[in-house]
Amino acid sequence: MSLRPETFKSLIKLAAERVIASAPELTSLDQAIGDGDHGFNMKRGFEAVLGKLDAISEQPFDEALKTIGKTLVMTVGGASGPLYGSFFLAAGEALSHDKHLPEDIADVFGSGVNAVSARGRSQAGEKTMLDVLVPVLETLKNAAGQPDLIARVSTTAAEAVERTAPMRATKGRASFLGPRSVGHIDPGARSSCVLVQAVCASLEGKQ
């Protein structure tokens, strides 16, 4: 089994559309503990990705992921831009080095997560997108090869978002709020969940 170009294209398309559709929610989450632009930022970035979708889907997967990464870096305009950008750039780079989809998904995703952590000088537990990305990576490793892998990844992402609410932010703008960041879901965690679940939905064919 190998990932087909059409599957890849519709997967990117769905992910972008879902992020764009969730912009109002992301913005309102960022209004509570940040500067209220995460929705606009992600929308700008993924609209740019959609604009290049045809070109992207003609590239080999590794190049396609790097193009997405570079596009996000160049268009998002918030801290999340270089973070998500680095994720896709590193994931593409992993594919350029003997990794293949779908079988090496955990390794490829792991490269992306490491890149976010390095770029953000952050780790899970700091109330950021990593609090979704890291648990998702764990599930990708632990449930590899299981028939319900996709469903478990989706559930993991949803649960991980909720677990950011009681956390106190120590990275990003929300960290300015100190203890008052507690009680709110992190906007970047939510956007990561939207992306991950869109990929799951696309792969399961329930678009």
Place this chain on the structure above:
Amino acid sequence: MSLRPETFKSLIKLAAERVIASAPELTSLDQAIGDGDHGFNMKRGFEAVLGKLDAISEQPFDEALKTIGKTLVMTVGGASGPLYGSFFLAAGEALSHDKHLPEDIADVFGSGVNAVSARGRSQAGEKTMLDVLVPVLETLKNAAGQPDLIARVSTTAAEAVERTAPMRATKGRASFLGPRSVGHIDPGARSSCVLVQAVCASLEGKQ
């Protein structure tokens, strides 16, 4: 002997005119170790004083000095504004409290110097206007009652300006330059000298 209102008026007028005339020099000194606005700042302040000269010269001396101080505070626009402003406000305040000109000149001038030092959290030796004001105060005390007091004050001021050149600035913008502030005369020291010498010239009748 007591200071006559006409003498006071022509003294203020000459001081203001001389500062305004020295604006290009003050600006070029401030270009070397600051932001190059000291001439503009002092000119703006003393033009405002000149604009109120008639009103000022109808006030009692204490009120007149306070009006000058307040005018400088409101119009200079640089660090020197509140510093010179505080000098005149405090000198006026001293006159409101049983001090008289010319006999208490050292006390009145001393009140002004203390106010500069308090406002600027600074003292002599830091390459500022205080490096002229403090030596002038010393001469006012030491040579009080001497026939050549005025000449000695004038010489003190001129020499004190030159002594700021080898100093390293630790207050004001020039302090950003660290060791590179050495070798340049402090602009505020120069403007203090211009003011002091204008008063001396006016009192000696050599306008």
Place this chain on the structure above:
Amino acid sequence: MTDAVGIVIVSHSKDIAKGTADMVRQMVGSEVKVAFCGGNPDGGLGTSVSLIVDAINDAWSAKGVAILVDLGGAETNSEMAVEMLEPARRDLVVVCNAPIVEGAVMAATEAAGGSSLAQVKAVAEELSAD
């Protein structure tokens, strides 16, 4: 709104002052009163005591006002402006020893949480080396 310490931004540059106020407002919305001024009385780079006095009065809150300044002259002129306020207001205004942009964002975020003037000042000043 009246429950939050007010924030005043005093820069040598009106652009910096305005941009900082924009960033602060993006972070705290209208929960905190923010006023700004910049430029000398001629509109060039510098500060103006009378504009600072006006800004303090604009951002006035019963909980007090925290002023953020950039370089030396802005601080000296702000301290002078505080002394020119009506006596009852003077003790409720502090000039923070903090970087202007970063300090203003920190101070405003803290103020939005309902903190006291002393807390707002302390949080802004955590950013400062001296």
Place this chain on the structure above:
Amino acid sequence: MTDAVGIVIVSHSKDIAKGTADMVRQMVGSEVKVAFCGGNPDGGLGTSVSLIVDAINDAWSAKGVAILVDLGGAETNSEMAVEMLEPARRDLVVVCNAPIVEGAVMAATEAAGGSSLAQVKAVAEELSAD
């Protein structure tokens, strides 16, 4: 001019970036190359990697370039921009951990004295608490 480290100012706000550049230029004249950018790709508050790349290239000096940033995203985007430079330039660019306005003035004044990139960065960072 080519003997001085270049200065790049990256703020979320174009106004802050411009005002900071004005203040820097008033202090150091044209002895030091200064470039600035601010705003996200739509012109709102934020930063733009491609504008940062352009600013670095505009302020380019053989002695290197010091970047001053305001809050988190500006730093992350600046670091990203450095990595997007042609390889020979990357090691000659540093992002200073310093307050944007005060740090830029300090850095530029130090650069005007002919100091090295490391010295310029160190002087700017003296202002920072962490």
